[in-house]
Amino acid sequence: MNSPHVLKIENDLRVLSLEELEWLLERIAKQVQERKQIVNKFTDVKYMNEQLAAMAIDLDIKTEITTINNEFSITEMNGLQKL
Template structure:
């Protein structure tokens, strides 16, 4: 059963010109498609989160990350982690 509000909208639509009805139909179609696609994006987002979690728990990836951290350990000795980010950004901006 349709709600009274929906029946009222239906009556109002019947009073629109054909061009106005076509415009409304196109707009509704677009909105439904966008909502359907965004729902799909959220399910894809859940799949991506699961993949990231799987990767984080993968021993091979953990080993690779440890190797990368070891390679960059020397760079961490430059003391920049104690400098405010805005100062680092300014230094980089000036160098460019």
């Protein structure tokens, strides 16, 4: 994991004050936790199913789907046949 980019960052860290390093460390820890949560949410099938179920009953989403279907209904009648 010692890519040239990471090594440059490590060298750049040497010029920071202790306060700046602590601040940066907190920011990095926060970003790591946020990324872990995102990864966990998308790999959690139960969570995804809950989100899909919520979307299925959401009136705004239903309205948008109806609008999209109405917009494309003319195109569907434009000589394309269902298989």
